[in-house]
Amino acid sequence: MRTIQTLVAVLLLSMVLVPGGASAQDVPEEPTFANHIAPILYESCVNCHRPGQIAPMSLMTYQEARPWARSIKNKVETRAMPPWHLDRRIGVQEFLNDPSLTDAQIATIAKWVDNGAPQGNPADTPAPPEFAPADAWQIGEPDLVVQFPTYTVPAAGPDLFGNLFTEFGLEEDRYITAIQTRPVGDRARQVVHHALSYAVEEDENGESMGGGTFLVEYASGKQAEVYPEGSGLRLPADSQARLSYHLHSVGEDIDAVVELGINFLPVGAEPEHIRYSKQLGGSQGQTIGVLDIPSGEVARSDGYARFNKAARITMFQPHMHMLGTYQCIEFIYPTQPVRAETVNCAGFDYNWHMNYNYAEDTTPLIPAGTILHVSSWLDNSASNRGNVDPSNWAGDGQRTIDEMAFAWIGWYDLTDEEYEAEVAARQQQRADNDN
Secondary structure (H helix, E strand, O other): OOOHHHHHHHHHHHHOOOOOOOOHHHOOOOOOHHHHHHHHHHHHOOOOOOOOOOOOOOOOOHHHHHHHHHHHHHHHHOOOOOOOOEOOOOOOOOEOOOOOOOHHHHHHHHHHHHOOOOOOOHHHOOOOOOOOOOOOOOOOOOOEEEEOOOEEEOOOOOOEEEEEEEEOOOOOOEEEEEEEEEEOOHHHHHHEEEEEEEEEOEOOOOOEOOOOEEEEEEEOOOOOEEOOOOEEEEEOOOOEEEEEEEEOOOOOOEEEOEEEEEEEOOOOOOOOEEEEEEEEOOOOOOEOOEOEEOOOOEEEEEEEEEOOOEEEEEEEEEEEOOOEEEEEEEEEEOOOOOEEEEEEEEEOEOOEOOOEEEOHHHOOEEOOOOEEEEEEEEEOOOOOOOOOOOOOOEEEOOOOOOEOEEEEEEEEEEOHHHHHHHHHHHHHHHHHHHO
């Protein structure tokens, strides 16, 4: 049997996949909107940048895009758009839900702008894409849609916390394979700070058995969670749906309606592994357990969590509030000598709580006893455009103007034997790719 040290060494060699830059052959000499830019925008941008959607301007036509050419160049070169804040210099780079542009696409847009943003022959412009309905689900048509009761958020007032309940309506246990929370409409999205969904069971007397099984977290801009093949989460029969909400006012009365869409394994089927999701590596500032962010300063928070079993990590999502700017996750392996690996780092934008679903071949594999180290940076200075008041100290708390610093981690447990087999398979895959 191989040692943990050997297995971790294999993991270190096989999981870090950093892409190279664009080659000159991939970038046209004289890109035009019609032939080169429109296809990129149609593929990656106009789902939001079109009339009636959440983006502030439409990029559907040359006439609409041309005035924004330099802004487009800036946004794509800094990778602010499309929203995908992963640091491409560090760690794993292959994910199931990556909407980002390639280096060649970015270089093409930059050259187009530098050349004066020419239109080219309008007749060469491809037909605009056909769009799914604005309310289309990211997980396809769900097997079950649950809508929580409407909550009217007043135009002004303190942050609102509480619970909403409804029925799942299941008569037998089912196992979740994908799940998505969505506020109904952009107005609702503006007032939902976060929403945590649970399945609450009742005892034989009809009394609630506690807080319930955690299902999924939502925060502004978050995508669906899609579980890896062979994994799932049990949704008990006859359970109630509980939505733990945090809502905040935005200057007008808004009806907040939140829906939960769920896909299942076939009736009667059970997954090989149970997929978990939990907030880990929480706020550990200058004072243990407390975030301390002085006025005008950048603070770092560090938190830790131990995995008692071997695991396959399926998802990573930073979570902070308005001051959050950057977060890294590192695994500290139970080896002698101790070895540690920074797996991913990502920028943070409160309006886009990005969740990074690892691709099948790049999911981090960790042995039992591994420690997760979460490092977060929070900027309380005037240079942070999201900072409402840099003159005030900030600390941890539940309100939007307070702060948090942790990572949502999705994973499923492995036996030691499964872990060894997974690492051996990855080692073989690497050897095959090298040949």
